[in-house]
Amino acid sequence: MNAYDIPQRPADVWLPIDPAEIDDLPDAAEHGLVYRVWDGEEEFPGDPADCEFYVVPYMKGADVALRPVPEMTSLRVVQTLTAGVDDVRDAVPHGVRLCNARGVHEASTAELALTLVLASLRGIPGFVDGQRQEEWRSGFYPALADRSVLIVGYGSIGAAIEDRLTPFECARVARVARSARTTERGDVHAFTELPRLLTEADVVILSMPLTDDTAGMVDSAFLGRMKDGALLVNVARGPVVDTKALLAEVGSGRLRAALDVTDPxxxxxxxxLWHAPNTLITPHVGGSSSAFLPRAKRLIARQVSRFAAGEALDNVVAGPR
Structure with a gap:
C-alpha cells in the first residue's frame, strides 16, 4: 500500500465507542484530530461533511450505518467492525478506502462454528428438549472424531476454524477458497473442485464472504452432492444458501443444518426454517461475544494511528491502496 498525506487541517474521526475507552488512540490535539462519538443515534455528533475517518456502528443495520455517508464529502476512510463488507461496499464513494475488521471476529466466529458442529452432531438440542420434557434420551450419537470436514471459504476465519478442529481427531479437513494455494496445513482447493470434495465430507462449514460469486452458491446442486446425513454449518452470510433448496433437504431428513445466519x-x-427438522439456528451471534470489544478497540486504535501518521492502513478491501 502507498502512504498518503497527513491531514493538513483538523480531521473529524467518527467512532461508535467513546475514545476515552480506547487505549492507544492518537492524542487528538497533537495529531490534528477531532473525535466524535456516533453509534447510530438520530442526531449526528457534528457536520458529516467534516468527517474523514468513519468507523461504522456495529450491528445497527445498513440503513443506520449508511445514513450519514452521502453527506460525508471529505470522507477518506470507512472502517467497518464486521468481517464482511457486503452491506456497505456499494455505498462507499469512489476513492474512499474501505477497511474490514479482519482480526476482530476470527476467535469468536470459529468458536461458534465448532459449537454448532458439536451441538448438532451430539444431539444437544434434543437433550435440551428432553430436559424440558423430563425425558432421559440416552443412546449413541455421532462424534466429530473420525469425521471428514470441508471448510468452504478459507480466509482468516476459515483458518481459525481449522485451528479449533485440530484437537478433535477429524479424519480429514479439506479447504476450499476462490483460488488454489498451499498453506502450512496443506492444500487449499479452488471452488471448481467443490463437486468432488462435497461428496467426501461429513461436515461442510461455510465461512466465505458474500459476493456476487458466492450469493446462492449453496443451491440444490451443491446440496445434492453432499453425503446422506451430512451436516451443513453456515457462519458466513445467509444469502450464500438457497433457503428453499435447504428446506427441501432438511425436510426430507437427508441433510442436517446448523445456521448462525439465514436468508431472510x-x-x-x-x-x-424455525421448525425445520434436523436444523439448529442461532441469531447471527458469531461475532458478538465478549471477544469482540477488546479486539475492536485495538483495531480502531491501530487504524486511526496509521491514518494520523499518514501510513498505509490494514485490511483495505476497496479503494486506493
Missing amino acids: EPLPAGHP
Missing part, C-alpha cells in the same frame, strides 16, 4: 434475516416469525 432476521428470520421472521412463522418462517418454515
